[in-house]
Amino acid sequence: MKTMLNSALKSAVVALSLLCLPVVAHAQDALESITKAGVLKVAVPQDFPPFGSVGPDMKPRGYDIDMAELIAKGLGVKTELVPVTSANRIPYLTTGKVDLVISSLGKNPDREKVIDFSLPYAPFxxxxxxxxxxxxxxxxxxxxxxxxxxxxxxxxxxxxxxxxxxxxxxxxxxxxxxxxxxxxxxxxxxxxxxxxxxxxxxxxxxxxxxxxxxxxxSPNYVGINKGETALTEKVNAIITAARADGSLDAISKTWLGAPLPASF
Missing domain, CATH: 3.40.190.10 (Periplasmic binding protein-like II)
Structure with a gap:
């Protein structure tokens, strides 16, 4: 009886381990895919200066654009900027058209049900x-x-x-x-x-x-798909480092005309 119980317990443990494997693998998918592709696809605004707009040279410019470039550099990949509106930025993320949303995105309970958020990167x-x-x-x-x-x-x-x-x-x-x-x-x-x-x-x-x-x-956050733990941790590490070395403060001074607030 004891042998049968031990056997059943071992089987349950093995089954549980197997169930967990896809979850762990999924958590690595986004970061691994970005690294393998060598490209970070980012949803950015195009009509909301100073966070995102089209400059005289017809190229995107703004706080969110610089932030996208900073994160891509931290990941060691190139940046592919995808212009979005307030209405379609989250659907672009959840349907896989982009890897991240950096588009003056605030956090609220309804959005937290659908996507995850990084540490704050911009004062709003x-x-x-x-x-x-x-x-x-x-x-x-x-x-x-x-x-x-x-x-x-x-x-x-x-x-x-x-x-x-x-x-x-x-x-x-x-x-x-x-x-x-x-x-x-x-x-x-x-x-x-x-x-x-x-x-x-x-x-x-x-x-x-x-x-x-x-x-x-009501600061701005990077939007990330649910369950992408590795990517979230990496983005947070890049933001933390940018705060420490002054990079984030420099972006704020460039586009907002002021350093990050002391309480940020």
Whole structure:
């Protein structure tokens, strides 16, 4: 009886081991395929500057483009950039048209059911911005200050939650109105997104909007197919190294006009 029990137990262990083999093999598939092909196919934006757009030379440019090149270099392969929209970027990944999504992709519970995510690689946030000489480090210091914001925007809603009653919040109908109010001196500070602030900085105005403090943070992540453990670990290692050696900070300065936030 004992012999039969041991035999049955060994058979169960062997069967379980065999069941696990395909899972382990699958976890290596994407990284092995990329390495063997010598090419990393990456979904990138083409109409969302400064993360991705088409330059005057008709070549893709932007934060996400540089990030794709950085990861490909870390993998020791070439890059194949695949332009996508917000609607099709995840389907392109799940159907195997691309290996990674680097397209200003935020993380949320619904997306986490479908794909996996890397460590964050780019800051995407709403904050309060102002000129260099103005010392502001938190919402309580907005008391008595004039702050511009676009009416009905996320930053308007978030600013309303934290601004003291004595802050003079002036609301404008669109981002252009908010930006113009800041540049012309109608307001001391603006509550806006870092992408909008980067667009202002790119024009190199005399009055530069520099980040004073964050209102809401929603960084960007690399999208990776479910179960691709080896590829996820490798991408995370590349991002971690890029943070440590300053490469990621350099990309942020190039495209967002500012270093990575201290809390990033």
């Amino acid at each position: 946030y709403n904050g309060v911005f102002g000129p260099e000489g103005l010392s502001i480090s938190g919402p309580e210091q907005l008391a008595g200050k004039v702050v511009g914001v676009t009416r009905g925007s996320i930053e308007d809603l978030e600013l309303t939650k934290v601004a003291p009653a004595t802050a003079d919040v002036k609301r404008y109908e669109d981002n252009n109105g908010t930006i113009s109010a800041f540049l012309s001196g109608q307001v001391e500070l603006v509550a806006t997104g870092n992408v909008v602030a980067a667009a202002i900085l790119e024009k190199n105005p005399p009055k530069k909007p520099l980040l004073k403090f964050l209102i809401k943070n």
